[in-house]
Amino acid sequence: MIKKNSSKRPKIVVIGGGTGLPVILKSLKNKNIDITAIVTTADDGGSSGILRNYIDMVPPGDIRNVMDALSNLPKVNLNLFQYRFKSKDQFFAGHPIGNLIIAALSEMNGGIFNAVKELSRIMKVDGHVYPATEQKLVLHAKFKDGSQVDGESEITNAHGQIKRVWVTTTNGKAPKAIDPVIKAIHDADQIVLGPGSLFTSILPELMINNLGKAIINANAQVVYICNIMAQNGETNGFSDADHVKVLNQHLKHHFIDMVFVNNKKVPKGYIDQNKWDEYNQQITKDPDELRKHGCKFIYDDFLDLHDHGAFHNGDKVVKKLLNIL
Known part of the structure; x- marks a missing residue:
């Protein structure tokens, strides 16, 4: 790994998964920061879900995207790493090459932690990337109607009002974070949660x-970096304070x-609901309720509009993170 006076650099730990985490990491990468990304291992959909089940490994998709965000390899190398085979390629259908590389390194190095460590070296990652645990997680959700659903993708597709979530290993036991994760949190100057799906990317x-x-x-x-839009099946009708309330609970x-x-x-009318069907209305603001939860807040323009979707502008977010640090 590349190190630049790491002992003197502020230490920022970013926790999450999905598409939001890499946005922040890409903007942090070129700052004089000691970065640690802690990545969820509860994903069970798409290519990650297939590899998780057939090879019995921690799902690689979120790890792959974080590696891409923090890598110093040329763009052509990263494009190859992220290339996803087309659906007509039946044997490899839907699998990104990066997922297959992580799967291979996991077998070669005796597990996901050593695989990520080796891949960080290969991809010239400036920082530390850790799976939250070396165990495959199963996400469980209890809904407000009393029903229970197991599995991240099933929970998302249920489109119910979630009351609470919890995680177990695949054999039903309580999972444990690896020691480097705990040490990174202990040594951090700043811990950043999100942006990402509240119940399926951050809480796991x-x-x-x-x-x-x-x-x-x-x-x-x-x-905590609050989502811009409410998500169908997770945070319909939520305010910013509702997100914090759920985290605290x-x-x-x-x-x-x-x-x-x-x-x-x-x-x-800007958002393409066919392309971004998980989007709902914008998150509402409730500053009085935020104060009741004992936290300060910054309301600002963090919006990045592209591809007919609403995303966080990583540079704007990181500028504020460094200002308050």
Whole structure:
């Protein structure tokens, strides 16, 4: 790994998964920061789900995207790493090459942790990438109507109002975060949660008992980057304060110090609902309720509009993170 006076650089730990985490990491990469990305291992859909089941490995998809975000390889190499075989290629249909490389390295190196360590070297990653745990996680959700659904993709597709989530290993036991994850949280100056799906990208890591406790006990500033849009099946009708309330309820502690909330309006009719069907309305703002949860907040323009979708502008978010750090 490339190191640049790492002992003197501020240490920022970013926790999450999905498409939101790489946005922040790409903008952090070129700053004088010691970066650690802690990535969810609960994904069970698409290529990751297939490899998880057939090869009995931790799902590689979110790890692949984080590696891409932090790599210093030329663009042509990264394009190959991220290339996804077309659906007509039956044997490899839907698999990105990067997922297959991670699968191979996991077999060669005796597990996902050593595989990621080796791949970080190969891809010239400036920072540390850790799976939240070396165990495959199963995400469970109880809905407000009393029903229960198991598995991340099934929970998302249920489109119900989620009351709470928790994680187990595939054999039903309590998972445990690996020691380097706990040490990174302990040593951090700032811990960033998100952006990402509240119940399926962020909470799965926090529900790992020793990881959640490490965040609660950390001396670091804990920042939550609130989603721009509500998500169907997860956060319909949520305000920014509702997100924080759910996080606090799950960890049974008021542990969020700062919340970043986009206040720029998404133009009416801009979002392509066919392409981005998980989007709902914009998250509403409730500053009075945020104060009741004991956290400060920043309302600002964090919006990046492209491809007829609404995303976080990584550079704007990182500028604010470094300002408050």
